[in-house]
Amino acid sequence: MTYPIALCSYARDHWLPAGEGAQLVSAIDGSTVALMPDAADSAAMLQHAREVGGPALRAMTFQERGKMLRALADALTARKEELYALSALTGATRSDSAFDIEGGIGTLFVYSSKAKSLPDARVMLDGGREAISKGDFIGQHILAPLRGLAIHINAYNFPVWGMLEKLAPTLLAGMPAIIKPATVGAYLTEAAFRIMVECGALPAGAVQLLLGSAGDLLDQLDGQDSVAFTGSAATANQLKARPNIVGQTVRFSAEQDSLNAAILGPDISPDAPEFDLYVREVAREMTQKAGQKCTAIRRALVPASLIDQVQDALVTRLGKIGAGDPRIDGTRLGALAGLAQREDVIANLSTLRGEAELVTGGVIPELGGDLDKGAFFAATLLRCNDPGTARAVHAVEAFGPVATLMPYDDADEAIALANAGEGSLALSIFSHDAAEICALVGGVSSFHGRIMIVDRDNAEFATGHGAALPHLQHGGPGRAGGGAELGGVIGMMPYLQRSAIQASDRILAAIGGM
């Protein structure tokens, strides 16, 4: 690969002229990796999705679309080393890159597999028949794709997974997509997108790639379109309230800020296996992807009687995680996505320190790399001794290797603190006591989109607090945006319309086979 790469948008089934615009730089050494292209004509892209991509995808059955996803997954697998090479430039370690690349490909595989149990038809039945009369006049809900297009607005932290976790349910549902990646790391998204286009599995118009400004894209949408957004709450709120989004009832699904919590159960003593499992998980979540996961643990809630011991164990563990240039052997905490992102982390850390003391980190680490040009940052643990009155520790997301340790006195307080995040994507509970677990789950479930419960017996199988699985809902209420991605059919719902059909058995049978 020769750098800089001249990136291209992909519109109307063609690559647009290559980029000579803004420079995208390596997160590790500031060298120029890629050049952004000029803005594309979004109106033409919308028209193409509506007139070409939508009809082509709707002509396929759910099962046929599932096979298409399988072909995309196979193509990406065959060429994944190209993606790993680019991913390193985003600051990611090999392990971080796997989370993004293999995680994304795995999402395609799982959706492809789930499609085998969907109908070999263009309409999906939803639930059973409803007896609405005494005769041959029956109710049946069906699901069918919207007749517009999906706009995917992705975040910078997962250039591959972020694209594929939205694309898999969208294509399986039968909607074409225009993908607008974050500018930071767009070269990795473009490379993965290119592999999919080149494999030939996609019908014309099914996907388009829009690099750079989206212009007035959202103002051209209507009620048959669907926007899926991942990013900050501030941006999401601006977009959601746009007059055209509101006025046209454009579907808008957001996955935004989330101050995810991990609770060490009230039943756990320092010598219980769950104690160590908890410390490992918090340390891993803080450092994996340099903490740039929307699902990462930001708040570690522990019994007050154990907070000093947890703190000591965490400091010891974090001390063994070398931070710096991911190309150097032994580096387990890579770089942030860029210097601007590091500035954001430092600013938010400063806010958090108004309520919490710094335990370790908070500095640019000295292990390898050009510290002025590489976006390195040390694993940073804070401690807030009065989390019941604190506000920022539950609200300000320092999007890096940063977490805050907090004590709680009893289960009710643990619940109140977990919920003080006002809605999150993921929460974990480390406990072995079913009654304690049920009390916690009963108190927190409506605030958290996913809840992982780990103990000594299942830890070896646990998939990790921060791992959004294609089988399970990814999204949470309130601050987390209220969306629901992934989770099989759940994740397809933003792209499907439910209709209640009232008809005779003869007609329902015909519709089910459409």
Added chain:
Amino acid sequence: MTYPIALCSYARDHWLPAGEGAQLVSAIDGSTVALMPDAADSAAMLQHAREVGGPALRAMTFQERGKMLRALADALTARKEELYALSALTGATRSDSAFDIEGGIGTLFVYSSKAKSLPDARVMLDGGREAISKGDFIGQHILAPLRGLAIHINAYNFPVWGMLEKLAPTLLAGMPAIIKPATVGAYLTEAAFRIMVECGALPAGAVQLLLGSAGDLLDQLDGQDSVAFTGSAATANQLKARPNIVGQTVRFSAEQDSLNAAILGPDISPDAPEFDLYVREVAREMTQKAGQKCTAIRRALVPASLIDQVQDALVTRLGKIGAGDPRIDGTRLGALAGLAQREDVIANLSTLRGEAELVTGGVIPELGGDLDKGAFFAATLLRCNDPGTARAVHAVEAFGPVATLMPYDDADEAIALANAGEGSLALSIFSHDAAEICALVGGVSSFHGRIMIVDRDNAEFATGHGAALPHLQHGGPGRAGGGAELGGVIGMMPYLQRSAIQASDRILAAIGGM
């Protein structure tokens, strides 16, 4: 009953001081029926719902809450004649009143019945288990009530059903509600609400009634609250975009404007039974509830070759439907909800006449009643000969006994015209040909929340184009607001949060029994 009735809000389990404010007048003769009370303290009501009503309802199981709905239905049934007496003053015929009163009570009965198949637990499993590891670490989605409250903002056209169709799924889900009825007809809503409170089946704080201005109610909500709105798109769009609704990710479900269509199939000849069934249905939909149904047929799409015959048959049929004072024998088309509502209908009719010619109606009828004080209006049929270029006939809802007849040339044009409404609540197809029906359904389903298909064989069992059934989704995309009420569990979703649980079998079993 002595008029005027001094209406009361119901807050914190007490009736507030009686009204001496704005006068609510009879739709039939302008006499004063009721007086509105002063504004209530909404902050105290919110606090009570959160601190008293929510915990009480969440302590009950789904099955227990189902039994509570049954008790409400029984209490309303026992005293329903009180409601019929008040309903007549809203302009409704006895048959119209039944649609509102019995329809509302029936919704409680059906939800109560559906609860028998829900868990006798406080958490509902959602879908099956997901194999997310090779060991005892399993995925399972659960549904549990939000921990805030529901705000129900209701429209004036169904004072009883409108309250109950939102309340049944809300209470069954386990959320307390603050009900804000439309001011017009609020005396009927208050009477039905009073019967429910007096029957003693509801726990403290479960329901409150807010008459008059809601003040800054919506600005006090957060991500654990849920707003369900029925009314105009203009109002819905204002409310949805409020900074607090957007910023707190407050759930907001809207059921708003809808230009519902009924299609006479391309396969139908004038002597086919479906021809007559279609004419009857259009006439019934135009005149039932004086056309004040969000689901009423507004656009009658017929094969161009049949439009004159359909028009003649409709004019004949409408001519037999006496319009006027519903207390007079033979009246089958009652009054609109008030003189202001009649002014709106007249104004919208004027807009429609820019694109469509008046076939019949458009006048204040001469059958009985005080025409200056009663909000009477004749059944009004328009005809638009060029619906492919027309805009208003697909967009302007004259909320009265008004519909527009439109020709189409082939199935593709019928689909395009049906979808030109940009999203609606209900569509009906009168056809006997399964292939034609499937072609139409395939083209229109993503635009329409409910599709009724009637033919010679099932007509005797058909529940009617405009009847929103508790078993089936009520709501549609785009112009119709994007909401989904009723339909069993579907209708409870605005009040439930889904969480994906990852845990051992032992823990999942304990959570399922919570």
